[in-house]
Amino acid sequence: MRYLPLTPDDRGEMLARIGVKDIDALFADVPNDKLLAKAPDLPRHKSEIEVERALGRLAVKNIAASSVPFFVGAGAYKHHIPATVDHLIQRSEFLTSYTPYQPEIAQGTLQYLFEFQTQVAALTGMDVANASMYDGSTGASEAVLMAHRVTKRRKALISGNLHPHYRETIETVSRFADDEVVVSTARGNDLAAQIDNTVSCVVVQNPDVFGEVRDLTALAEKVHAAGALLIVVVTEAISFGLVKPPGEMGADIVVAEGQSIGVPLQFGGPYVGLFATRTKFLRQMPGRLAGETVDAEGKRGFVLTLSTREQHIRREKATSNICTNSGLCVLAFTIHMTLLGQTGLNRLARVNHANAIALADALGMVPGVKVLNDTYFNEFTIRVPGDGADVVEKLADMGILGGVPASRLYPGNADMKDLIIVASTEVNTDDDRAAYAAALKEVL
Amino acid sequence: MLNRQGRPSASGDAGAVDHPTFTGNRALQVEEALIFEIGRHEVTGVDIDEPKDFKSKLGALERTGDIGLPGLSEPETMRHFVRLSQKNYGIDTGLFPLGSCTMKHNPRLNEKMARLPGIGDIHPLQPLSTVPGAIELIGELGRWLCELTGMPAVAMTPKAGAHGELCGMMAIKAAIEARGEKRSIVLVPESAHGTNPATAALIGYQVVSVPAREDGTVDPEEVKKRLSPDVAAIMLTNPNTCGLFERDVVAIADAVHAAGAFFYADGANFNAIVGKVRPGDLGVDAMHINLHKTFSTPHGGGGPGAGPVVLSKALAPFAPVPFVVVEDGNARLVENTSDAGDAQPLGRMCAFHGQMGMYIRAMSYMLSHGTDGMRQASEDAVLNANYIRASLTDLMSLPFGNRACMHEALFDDTWLDGTGVTTLDFAKAMIDEGYHPMTMYFPLVVHGAMLIEPTESESKASLDLFIAALRDLALSAKRGETDRFSGAPYHAPRRRLDETRAARSPILKWTPPKPVQEAAE
Numbered sequence: 001m002r003y004l005p006l007t008p009d010d011r012g013e014m015l016a017r018i019g020v021k022d023i024d025a026l027f028a029d030v031p032n033d034k035l036l037a038k039a040p041d042l043p044r045h046k047s048e049i050e051v052e053r054a055l056g057r058l059a060v061k062n063i064a065a066s067s068v069p070f071f072v073g074a075g076a077y078k079h080h081i082p083a084t085v086d087h088l089i090q091r092s093e094f095l096t097s098y099t100p101y102q103p104e105i106a107q108g109t110l111q112y113l114f115e116f117q118t119q120v121a122a123l124t125g126m127d128v129a130n131a132s133m134y135d136g137s138t139g140a141s142e143a144v145l146m147a148h149r150v151t152k153r154r155k156a157l158i159s160g161n162l163h164p165h166y167r168e169t170i171e172t173v174s175r176f177a178d179d180e181v182v183v184s185t186a187r188g189n190d191l192a193a194q195i196d197n198t199v200s201c202v203v204v205q206n207p208d209v210f211g212e213v214r215d216l217t218a219l220a221e222k223v224h225a226a227g228a229l230l231i232v233v234v235t236e237a238i239s240f241g242l243v244k245p246p247g248e249m250g251a252d253i254v255v256a257e258g259q260s261i262g263v264p265l266q267f268g269g270p271y272v273g274l275f276a277t278r279t280k281f282l283r284q285m286p287g288r289l290a291g292e293t294v295d296a297e298g299k300r301g302f303v304l305t306l307s308t309r310e311q312h313i314r315r316e317k318a319t320s321n322i323c324t325n326s327g328l329c330v331l332a333f334t335i336h337m338t339l340l341g342q343t344g345l346n347r348l349a350r351v352n353h354a355n356a357i358a359l360a361d362a363l364g365m366v367p368g369v370k371v372l373n374d375t376y377f378n379e380f381t382i383r384v385p386g387d388g389a390d391v392v393e394k395l396a397d398m399g400i401l402g403g404v405p406a407s408r409l410y411p412g413n414a415d416m417k418d419l420i421i422v423a424s425t426e427v428n429t430d431d432d433r434a435a436y437a438a439a440l441k442e443v444l
Numbered sequence: 445m446l447n448r449q450g451r452p453s454a455s456g457d458a459g460a461v462d463h464p465t466f467t468g469n470r471a472l473q474v475e476e477a478l479i480f481e482i483g484r485h486e487v488t489g490v491d492i493d494e495p496k497d498f499k500s501k502l503g504a505l506e507r508t509g510d511i512g513l514p515g516l517s518e519p520e521t522m523r524h525f526v527r528l529s530q531k532n533y534g535i536d537t538g539l540f541p542l543g544s545c546t547m548k549h550n551p552r553l554n555e556k557m558a559r560l561p562g563i564g565d566i567h568p569l570q571p572l573s574t575v576p577g578a579i580e581l582i583g584e585l586g587r588w589l590c591e592l593t594g595m596p597a598v599a600m601t602p603k604a605g606a607h608g609e610l611c612g613m614m615a616i617k618a619a620i621e622a623r624g625e626k627r628s629i630v631l632v633p634e635s636a637h638g639t640n641p642a643t644a645a646l647i648g649y650q651v652v653s654v655p656a657r658e659d660g661t662v663d664p665e666e667v668k669k670r671l672s673p674d675v676a677a678i679m680l681t682n683p684n685t686c687g688l689f690e691r692d693v694v695a696i697a698d699a700v701h702a703a704g705a706f707f708y709a710d711g712a713n714f715n716a717i718v719g720k721v722r723p724g725d726l727g728v729d730a731m732h733i734n735l736h737k738t739f740s741t742p743h744g745g746g747g748p749g750a751g752p753v754v755l756s757k758a759l760a761p762f763a764p765v766p767f768v769v770v771e772d773g774n775a776r777l778v779e780n781t782s783d784a785g786d787a788q789p790l791g792r793m794c795a796f797h798g799q800m801g802m803y804i805r806a807m808s809y810m811l812s813h814g815t816d817g818m819r820q821a822s823e824d825a826v827l828n829a830n831y832i833r834a835s836l837t838d839l840m841s842l843p844f845g846n847r848a849c850m851h852e853a854l855f856d857d858t859w860l861d862g863t864g865v866t867t868l869d870f871a872k873a874m875i876d877e878g879y880h881p882m883t884m885y886f887p888l889v890v891h892g893a894m895l896i897e898p899t900e901s902e903s904k905a906s907l908d909l910f911i912a913a914l915r916d917l918a919l920s921a922k923r924g925e926t927d928r929f930s931g932a933p934y935h936a937p938r939r940r941l942d943e944t945r946a947a948r949s950p951i952l953k954w955t956p957p958k959p960v961q962e963a964a965e
Contacts, residue, residue: 001817003549005903006824014827014904018834018848023823026830026848029689030721036819039719040591045814048553054811055804059562061577063570072567075795082490084518086559088525089744096534096550098542099746102881103943104872104936108532109745112525115479118953122512128952134603134748137795145646165795172764172791176614176647213505244505257795266558267578268568268796269603270748282950288746293946296931296939299468299475305946311606311642312886316651321642323606328744335525338479341515344488346507353502354495375503396571404569411780426492 001045065265065401069432071359073379073423074209074404075136075163075235076268077260080427085262085335089328099288099324103303104295109327110302113290116334123240123337124254125247126276130287132325133273136257137166140203140233141173142275142286142320143253147201147229148179149284149319155180157199157228159191161208163235164409170203192219195226201253205233206246209409210372210421211379213243220250229253237261237274238425239377241342241349253277262336263329272329283309286320348426352378355433356424362437363422368444372419379423381406385444388420394443400436473937476527480954483514489521512956531937532745533880539902539910543852543883543895544637544685546715546737551812554741554805563804568796572777578800583768583775585807589733589754592818593714594724597760599753600767601798605712608732608751609643609679611793615730615755615762616677616706617647618790622762627676627705633662635686635887640679640710649676656889660686660844660854664695671703681710682726683717683850685887686843687829687895697727706730706759714738715899716826716851719819729756735799739806750802761787766797824900825851828907832896835911839918843890851899857892865921867892869929872940876933877913 006014011023020026027035046054065078072078089095093108100106100113113131120129133139144156156174158167160183167183174181184191195202202223207213216232223230232246234256246254256274263271277285283306291305311318340348356378363382364371373380384391388405395402406419424433468475500506516524533540540547558564566575586598599615602608613630620627630644633654641651652670657663667678678700682690690696697707709723709731715738723731735741735750743749755763766779767789777797781789813821826849833853837846841858857867871881871894883895898907920928933939 001813001820003551003813004817004820004824004900005906006827006900007904010904011824011827014831018827018830020830020848023827026826026850027689027720028848029691030717031691031694031726034694034721034725036720036722039815039819040722042588042591042815043811045817046811048812051553051557051808051811055557055563055581055808056560058577058581059557059560061575061580062562062566063574064561064565065567065570066561066565070567072570074569076568078565078567082518084489084522088522088529090555091526091529092536093529093532093534094525095555095742095744096536096540096547097532097745098534098540098545098547098743098880101542102533102871102875103941104933104938105531105533105875105880106745107937108528108530111476111478111528111531113745114952114954118478118480119513121953131746134607135794138603138607138793163795165792168792169794172614172793173610173646175791176617178648213502215503215505240507240511242507243502244507248507264564264801265567266564267566267575267800269794269799270750270801282952289950289952291946292951293942295941299938301938301941303941303943303946305943305950305952308947311638313638314642315638316641316645318638318642318645321606321610321639321646322604323639324604324743324747324749326748327746328742329748331525331745335521337513338483338516338524339489339518339521341483341485341488342511342513343486344490344492344515345511345513347488347492347494348490350498351492351495353500354498357499357501360501373501375501375505377502393571393573396574401567401570401574408569408779411782 068399068401069435070401071403071422071424071436072401074409074421075165075257076265077236077423077425078265078427079260079425081262081264081336082339084339085332088335089332094331100304103301107301110290112331112334114292114302116330117290119334119337120274120276124276125245126254127279128282129274129276130285131290132330133275133287133322134326135269135271135273136235136255137169139255139273139275140166141170143231143255144170144174144201144203145177146253146284146286147231150281151200151228153198153200155182155198155200157194157202158183159204160185161210162203162205162233163209166233192222195222195228197226199226199228201229201231203231203233205235207236207239207377207379210381211376212373213375213377216249231255236378238349238352241345242353243377258333262332270326270329272326272333284319287322288325351426355426355428356380359424359433362433363440366437366441369440378425379421381419381421383418384420386418388418391443392420395439398439400439402436474527476524478954479516479524480514483516485514487515487517489516489518538878539898539906540880541882541896541898542880543897544712544886545883546897546899548740548899549901550740550742551809553812554808557808558801558804579768579775579777581807582803583770585803586768588810589752592718593731593754594722595754596757597755597763599755599763601764601793602732602751602753603794603799604747604749605732605734605751606639606643607793608753609639610646611764612708612730612732612753613643613647614790615759616708618762619759620676622788627674629675631667631670631675631678633680635684635889636679636681637685637710637712644679660688661690662696664692664699667696668699671699675703675705677706677708679708679710681712683713687849687852687854689850693726701727712737713851716822718822719815720822730759735802735806740809741802741805748799748802750799762790764791764793765789821900828898828900828902829853831907832898832911836914839915852895852897854890855894856890860921863921863924864926865929867894869932870917870921872932873917873929876935879910879913
């Protein structure tokens with residue numbers, strides 16, 4: 001057992017020092033009839049070779065995004081990650097460190113958290129950001145709870161164009177917290193009409209789940225006039241490089257999925273939630289915060305701060321029960337963002353946008369296919385003749401991963417049956433687009 | 445000071461002559477500026493071609509103006525982050541005895557497995573027909589977790605321990621509602637992790653605390669006194685945060701069940717009993733498992749974690765979507781409540797299917813250890829903790845007497861009385877000795893608590909050196925050598941940091957310095 005350093009002799013000597021005759025003497029508080037006589041019925045230890053073989057066999061059953069023309073988005077995006085990012089996050093001192101409770105020997109973590117907070121505030125156009133949430137969807141549910149704390153109201157109004165998984169995550173937590181969630185019709189524009197002074201917050205996504213980009217300024221004014229908060233969700237962080245940020249449209253809380261910047265797809269997690277707000281709401285914010293201070297010699301240093309909001313001090317009065325963050329994913333984000341800089345981010349965003357336009361043009365030429373969006377960033381929705389899920393399945397059989405059928409996100413919704421949400425990023429080539437258009441033509 | 449051979453080494457006098465340097469650097473210890481201070485707006489470390497004939501389909505919603513994010517070239521980025529890493533302590537740096545946090549060896553095989561293209565590079569919403577291996581993996585990990593805990597079902601999606609607590613407590617609330625009842629109270633021992641009361645409060649429960657008895661464990665009589673038809677659940681950590689096994693756990697479970705309430709177990713310390721005791725056999729209804737703690741996935745400066753929750757038969761129907769069902773050896777993903785059949789999912793905890801990247805690491809670790817290795821790991825973790833307890837008990841004080849502990853040894857600060865040294869000072873002096881301090885001031889029920897968890901990763905030699913270092917520090921404190929403590933750490937990248945100042949006037953992001961002219965006004 002290669003991970004266990006003690007030898008049988010060591011164990012004997014240690015038991016002698018402790019003054020017990022065998023290991024079970026140390027488990028004496030366990031009721032005797034509950035102590036297992038032997039190990040549970042599972043396989044015995046395996047060598048590295050055997051583990052690689054076993055897990056490798058599972059892995060090859062899956063089709064990796066990089067191995068095919070790939071256009072799947074809807075909340076997670078296939079982007080290129082520079083080799084430097086993965087190398088650096090595997091530095092032992094980052095990978096194997098804990099939450100920075102001892103700041104004197106955790107300045108590496110604390111400084112990148114501070115850099116991350118600065119990057120997120122700048123990207124979203126907000127005043128302050130926390131040191132991350134688990135992901136965008138759980139961040140969104142925390143934002144709704146925060147709006148309830150700020151406004152002392154318990155009703156959230158949610159756009160039907162918010163990613164349904166985000167909506168369901170908010171609904172679950174809110175329902176158990178005895179809060180109310182009202183969902184405004186999908187693809188409708190009647191959100192503003194439902195705002196009144198019982199609403200704590202309005203949650204919208206931009207670009208929305210169908211890819212449409214909207215100006216939220218007028219909505220923000222209506223929300224604020226009713227004394228509520230505007231929560232803006234962004235699932236594609238690369239869009240910050242080209243789309244007017246939520247902070248410039250009047251958002252009070254911005255929640256985003258940061259996976260696009262530095263974090264691999266990984267079948268849905270771990271990802272990293274970005275969370276930013278206005279300074280006046282700082283003390284109602286959930287999650288960890290890194291702050292600047294000085295040490296005993298007056299040198300600049302960083303610590304975790306404002307922890308009186310947190311559960312290890314406030315217990316049942318904490319702003320949230322979130323304890324750890326997505327530290328390592330934060331690091332990946334911060335490194336990738338540092339490599340990009342605003343110049344690189346903007347260029348990357350424009351390449352994404354240009355590729356999406358080229359794809360929309362190509363797919364729009366396929367007989368029977370209609371691109372539904374007026375505006376979009378790197379994702380848009382097409383209507384196909386017939387069942388979108390069938391079409392996506394047939395495309396997969398031809399080796400093209402062609403998008404997400406809207407019916408997968410909105411099950412049972414007849415209006416969505418013929419819609420496919422299609423994403424295109426910098427990894428797509430002219431050949432990929434041509435292959436997609438040709439395959440689509442063939443399966444329709 | 446003692447060296448590796450246990451002999452005194454040359455003078456470790458902290459007051460060595462100081463030679464200030466021009467840069468503020470000290471050889472390998474480099475002062476590293478923020479990226480915002482060394483980057484430039486026009487620099488990028490990624491080669492991306494300008495798109496040809498760029499046109500916009502953004503309406504009039506293009507971002508204009510400066511974002512305020514400088515870039516660094518690739519070599520500058522590399523150097524910046526490597527230098528930052530050198531200011532961090534990790535388990536690969538040395539012993540990391542953070543009680544309740546469980547810092548054990550992170551095998552690199554796990555990292556290699558997580559990066560297989562068929563694992564790391566698959567999208568949660570690509571057609572299910574293209575990811576059968578991923579679904580199989582989730583099913584298989586779930587089976588292992590059920591087998592190890594003696595529980596019939598598992599909810600895989602929670603993204604961290606605290607998220608798992610939320611899931612488990614929501615399942616309990618859902619089950620109580622499903623039988624047409626409403627209960628408003630959750631019992632939580634005073635020694636519990638802060639996440640427990642925070643979780644209960646988050647979903648609308650009133651928290652009633654249960655005191656510990658003299659020996660540091662929960663008295664079933666105290667639980668019974670607080671039980672009523674209004675109690676929904678008890679949240680109990682076992683082994684508890686004092687490092688002790690709750691020896692009356694079965695009586696507590698029975699009393700809770702007799703009152704129609706549920707038993708939520710905080711699985712943070714499951715690593716002490718894997719392969720030795722099954723929570724299901726103790727009467728547990730729900731327990732989250734911190735995969736990162738128990739089955740070793742990297743903590744990465746505070747996450748990502750993963751918090752699957754095992755569930756009893758009564759709670760199983762309420763597991764959130766999505767979940768994997770295994771029938772006749774075939775794994776199938778149920779994504780929506782409408783497809784859940786007889787089950788009554790409590791809803792969805794997060795977008796997508798949970799922490800796949802952590803599942804694979806945990807599975808890699810579990811396969812490597814096997815059932816025999818996991819049992820041995822628990823025994824070694826407990827042995828190591830007791831070895832530390834037994835080796836320090838003549839110098840340091842134990843709050844609950846000198847009795848066997850589980851995987852962590854808990855000391856209090858009574859032994860420091862009159863020395864002028866506090867728990868915090870002692871911890872900071874450990875930094876100078878090259879160790880990460882133990883968990884301090886937790887559990888809250890013990891004054892000046894010092895919770896030491898060596899884990900199974902440490903060899904006897906490593907423990908002996910650690911013990912020798914702690915003994916030297918303890919004797920030094922008792923001799924009244926307060927300078928060694930009050931000014932510590934002397935040798936860390938930073939001396940003691942002013943946390944009060946950080947909280948009083950928070951600076952949470954970098955802002956450009958004011959131009960000289962403006963600053964003068």
